Amino acid sequence: MNDTLVVTTFDWVPETPRGYVRDLRVRWALEEAGLPYRVESTPFRERAAAHYAHQPFGQVPWLVDGGRSIFESGAILLHLGQRSAALLPTEAGPRSEATTWLFAALNSMEPAILPMTVLEFAGFTPDMPVTQPFEAFLKARLGHLEPVLAGREWLAGSFSVADIAMADALRLLNESERLAAFPACRAYVGRATARPAFIKAHADQLAHFAAAD
Template sequence: MTDLILTTFDWVPEVPRGYVRDIRVRWALEEAGLPYRVESVPFRDRDTAHFSRQPFGQVPWLTDGDISIFESGAILLHLGQRSEALIPTDPRSRSEVIEWLFAALNSVEMASLPWSIFIFSGDTEATPGRKSLDNFLESRLQHLESVLAEREWLAGAFSVADILMADVLRLVERFDGLAGQPACRDYIARATARPSFVKAYADQMAHFAAAD
């Protein structure tokens, strides 16, 4: 088994700390008990070597032997091949985890991240587009609320789908966007109480603080 190397920024401003996407990978690695080390690339000067690993100039990426992978969803799917704690091997359970992994990114985060851009901009103008965007998010959250009101984790046991969904929802909760979704809030609390998240979060905070 080759060494796993997680690459993230050397430093980020205060606001995104604790929410940089390397936390998803750290969380999965801790959950699976897989050994790894962390390397850094400059936040301020992103060179061609960086873009050759992550074409959008973002982080994280994971190196596993001669394979280098960007996109947190793709990385978690890759790690899931190494550990049943992340993705079960039974085809039906596996398929359920994977559809929810995509749902976290493409049904919920596709609505919540753009919404958070408006919140973060302090933009409160209720223009027609903004109302549609708010309704888009609200609808997705209400459907998710119905699901989470009836189950502990998205697909049977805790999995990578929960790592992604809980991390996506954390950002909504940060901006008080889950006032009407108590089951989503309870779900975040359950997920982030796991020792694997606690360690991943502390490690990310310490990593960026060390560069201050």
């Protein structure tokens, strides 16, 4: 039992974030690697001290691997990458490249995407002038990512945790049609989300939250 990886996510979330809660990234990686795991739940509505002990920001997921508890989807992806060559190349050069792109997904792209979610949640619409600086920032970043993805199938040679983080971040934009002008980005999201491991992880997350309704 100590050998089984345990992913903790919320017991329930509202409709909107379903399919996007970040345990998806961890489920996806575990499915890609074929590592055995089970999923546990923590209350969404009343977050106890035990929750903050594992995840200081009161978010999910966290991963327990033996005696170690790890939070931050990026840190979990890197940790799992160190356990499986299906997630992170073992050769030093490609491994460094995949790690770099993992950080790029989380610190160069996702922070350009997040404000859209904050604005939409607060009721601002894309036609309002206040959204313009954020739209411009996002478009600049996508404009730089586009030629990268036009020239390669995956970010670091072979599929890696960098693609899990990047495709999951871009997925949200594709649904809001913001990738329409960036065909290579859009095609990349299509390739990534067509992988059986993503499809299973996504279906499993939806089923997990649906079971709590």
